[in-house]
Amino acid sequence: MADSIRIQMMDRFTIYIDEKKTDHLVAKSKKGAALVQYLILNEGQPVPNQKLLNTLWDEEKSQNPENALKTLVSRLRVLMNQIDPSLGACLVSDRGAYHWQCIDGMTIDLYEIDAIFSRLAQNDVPTSEQVRLYNQLMEKYPGDLLQHSEQNEWALSKATTLHNKYMAAVYAYIGLLKEKNQYAEIVGVCRRALDVDSFDDRLHMELMAALIHINRTGEALVQYKHVVQLNYRYLGVQPSADLQEFYKQIVSAGKTLDFNLEAIRNELRESGEQRGAFVCEYAVFKEIFNLQMRNLERLGATMFLAIIMISPYNDQEIDSIRQDNIMSGLLDILRKNLRKGDTITRFAPNIYALLLPTVNYNTGGMVLERIKRSFYKSYPNSNIVFNYRVGPLSSKGMPKDDMLDPRE
Secondary structure (H helix, E strand, O other): OOOOEEEEOEOOOEEEEOOEEEOHHHHHOHHHHHHHHHHHHOOOOOEEHHHHHHHHOOOOOOOOHHHHHHHHHHHHHHHHHHHOOOHHHHEEEEOOEEEEOOOOOEEEHHHHHHHHHHHHOOOOOOHHHHHHHHHHHHHHOOOOEOOOOOOOHHHHHHHHHHHHHHHHHHHHHHHHHHHOOOHHHHHHHHHHHHHHOOOOHHHHHHHHHHHHHOOOHHHHHHHHHHHHHHHHHHHOOOOOHHHHHHHHHHHHOOOOOOOOHHHHHHHHHOOOOOOOOEEOOHHHHHHHHHHHHHHHHHHOOOEEEEEEEEEEHHHOOOOHHHHHHHHHHHHHHHHHHOOOOOEEEEEEOOEEEEEEOOOOHHHHHHHHHHHHHHHHHHOOOOOEEEEEEEEEEEOOEOOHHHOOOOEO
16 A cells, blocks of 8 residues: 555646556546546535436436446446555445545645635735745646546636636735745746746736846846737737737836937947848837827828738638748748838738838839739748738828728
């Protein structure tokens, strides 16, 4: 018999015997593993046979369902005893029901996490104990409840509750660390929590803010670009307005300009030798757009906005990696074919937006046609459609009727 049995329910279901991982149960009986998970989730409470049948055999038909459950339990106990001779005793029969009973030396991470949440919810927890509990929680919560296990729809409600409690605890821990100015620790907390929820904007901003505080602005910028790619690739959207605003803080952080006209001029000239159009994040493009609109209103001038969209023929799907590669190649083409005064941003996963102050009605379409020819020359057999629209901006905005028709 083992000295310790540890059952992991978070992220994936695994049994550890004396800290040695075993997947024997899941490999031999997925239905049996689901039964163990379900009983553990009910924390020792007897679960009626009918409820087990309705949950685990939801759409399956059996001529004798009660017998099917008894057979499963009998085989399951044999499998569990093969893992450890004492493990089968955890599956306890009641009158018309079953329940899970922990034995000596057994721990289950789900129960430990529930205990941590219960203790943190109390009002008399010393700060030192809070820190210890938060660190334990971070260690025991590698992912949401049973998120990589099969037949776990019945676990979604509990998983959602745990996830929300976990995120609230992480935010509270970050707040505690901020009070102590422990920004290096915040970086570690955010990175671990982002492994659980990689799309949480608040975590990304807390991480970037902490990196700025410890003078790791370059890493903050890398993190921002990572967030942008996450939103493009998996959600197909721009980052949130708060994240876009944060970009400007990252860019300005750590820059200390000497109060000297020559020094400031040299700083502003730094990128002046770069050739081709200016490529920027959407947040910066938006600022440039609004600045240009003010100039148009003041000067009564006109400039042009262009939109380029790539899409597969016949509305077929295109995988995100191939799309990113094509968009990256298109960006190189744009840089080579546009002028210094032009501005480019990636507006959506498959769309670029361009500000073209140096073109007119005649040359606007010519510029986009030239880019289109270069694109098809670079991607002759890609089965990709190159669409564009280009039209003027004025102080009153851009009338739809003035937009040139899409070209393919």
